[in-house]
Amino acid sequence: MASNMAVAAAIFFFFSFFAGYSHADSWNKMGINYGQLGNNLPSPFESIQLLQSLKAGSVKLYDANPEILKLLAGTNMHVSIMVQNHEINRIASDQAAANNWVQDNVLQHYPDTMIRFILVGNEVLSYSSDQDKIIWSNLVPAMRKIKNSLKSHNIQNIKIGTPLAMDVLQITSPPSNGTFRSDISTVMLPLLKFLNGTKSYFFIDAYPFFPYSNNTANVSLNYALFESSQNYTDPNTTFIYTNLLDQMLDSIVFAMTKLGFSNIKLAIAETGWPNAGDLDQPGANIYNAATYNRNLIKKMTARPALGTPARPGVIIPTFIFSLYNENQKPGPGTERNWGMLRPDGSPIYEIDLSGKRAESDFTSLPKPTNNKPYNGKLWCVAATGVNATMLEGAITNACNLGNGTCDALTPGKNCYNPVTVTWHASYAFSSYWAKFRSRGGSCYFNGLAQQTTTNPSHGLCVVPSVSL
DSSP states (O other): OHHHHHHHHHHHHHHHHHTTOOHHHHTTSOEEEEOOOOSSOOOHHHHHHHHHHTTOSEEEESSOOHHHHHHTTTSOOEEEEEEOGGGHHHHHHOHHHHHHHHIIIIITTTTTSOEEEEEESSSGGGOOSHHHHHHHHHHHHHHHHHHHHHHHTTOOSOEEEOEEEGGGEEEOSSGGGOEEOGGGHHHHHHHHHHHHHTTOEEEEEOOTHHHHHHOTTTSOHHHHTTOOSOOEEOTTTOOEESSHHHHHHHHHHHHHHHTTOOOOEEEEEEEOOOSOOOTTSTTOSHHHHHHHHHHHHHHHTOSSOOBOSSSBTOOOOEEESOSBOOTTOOSSGGGGOOOSBOTTSOBSSOOOTTSOSOGGGSOOOOOOSOSSOOOSEEEEEEOTTOOHHHHHHHHHHHHTTOTTTTGGGSTTSTTOOSOOHHHHHHHHHHHHHHHHGGGTOOSOTTTTEEEESSOOOBTTBOOOOEEO
C-alpha cells in the first residue's frame, strides 16, 4: 500500500509540475500583503526590492496597480490582484466591462508578471447595508464574468476567488460545529459551487489576535502564538489542536462540508499580528508579532506540509499582513501597526520568509509590556503637535454625531474653558469615544487623536472616559 501511494504521489507531482501547478514548489513559500494606505511609504520600485530581500514567494495587492505589476515582471513572485468592491456591480452586469478589466489589468502584464490569483472584492460579506447587499448578490456573477474573460484568452492558470473574514461564520467552536451565517446562504452556496467547479481556493482572513485580545480571560496567548504546551480536543471529532489558527481554519472546512463541499482548498488571504496598538488592545507588541509570524512561517513552509487536523498534509497558500505599517488606515491603533517593515524600509523585527533561518540566529526581541489587559480608565485627547485647522474639522465631525456629545462645550457650560482648539478637541474626542466605542467608534480621527491614562478633567469639567 505504501509503495502504491508513493507511486501515485509521484505521478500527481509530475503532471502537476508540467501543468504549471507546482504547489509544493511554489505555494509553501510565504506571501505578503502589500498595502499602500500610507503617505510615507517607499516607492513601488523600492518596495519590490524589499519584498525580494524578505524572500517573499508571492505578493498580494489590493488593486491592480499597473506600475507595481510592471515592476513585478521577471521577479518569479506569484502575484494576486484585486477587483475592488466598487467595481463589482459594473462587472457583474456587463461581460464587456469584465473583458475590459481583464484587458487593462491582466493582459497588459501577463505572463511576464506571474499573476496567479484575481480576488474579486475584499471581505464583501462583512458589510450589510442595503447597498452592500447589492454587491453580495453580484459577487459570484462578477467572478463568473472575470472567469469567462480569462477563458476566452485561454488563460487557465489564474484562479478566481474572494477574501472573506471570519465573521462569515455563525458558529466557530468547536471547529466541527463550524457553520456559515444564515443571512449569507444565498451567496455562499453559489460561491462554493463556483470555487469547487473552477478548482479555486476559499480565501479567508484569519487573525488569532482578535479572539485573544477580545477575550484574554479565556483564550491563551501562547495558544494563539503557536507556543502552547496545552492542546484542545474537538469533542465531536477527537481532532487535537495545538494552536488557534488551525481551529479557525478547520471551522471553515466543516462549514463548507455541511453545505456539501468538502474538497475546496483553503488559502489564507490575510493573517499576522500587530506590533503595536492602543492601550485597550492587549498583546499588540513587537515580541508577539515576531513570535506569531516566525512560527506561522515555520508551519506553512514545512516539508512535508503540515496542514490542519481536518486536512493533514495539505499546503495552504498564505499571505502575511503586512509589508508596512500604514499610517493612514482608520480605526484602532493596531490597524496602523501590522507591518514587518517601517515606512523607511527598516525591519521592525527580523524575519525570514523562507523559513530556513534558525530561531537562535535572530537577535533578541524587546520584552512585551502589554500582554495583560489594561485595567482602568482611558481618555481620547488631541495628539501632540497636530495641525489646529485639521482639529477644527475633527471637532465638527465629533460633535455633529449628536447624543449630546459636545453639550458641555457650549458657552457658559462647565467645559467651555479654556477656549482653545486643542482643549475642545480633547473633550469632543473623549466624549465621542465614550458614547460610541461600543458601536465601533475609535480614538483615531485621522491620526489627530491619541489615548491617554491621564485624566484631562479640571474644575467642574468632568471629561467622559472609557473604563476597561
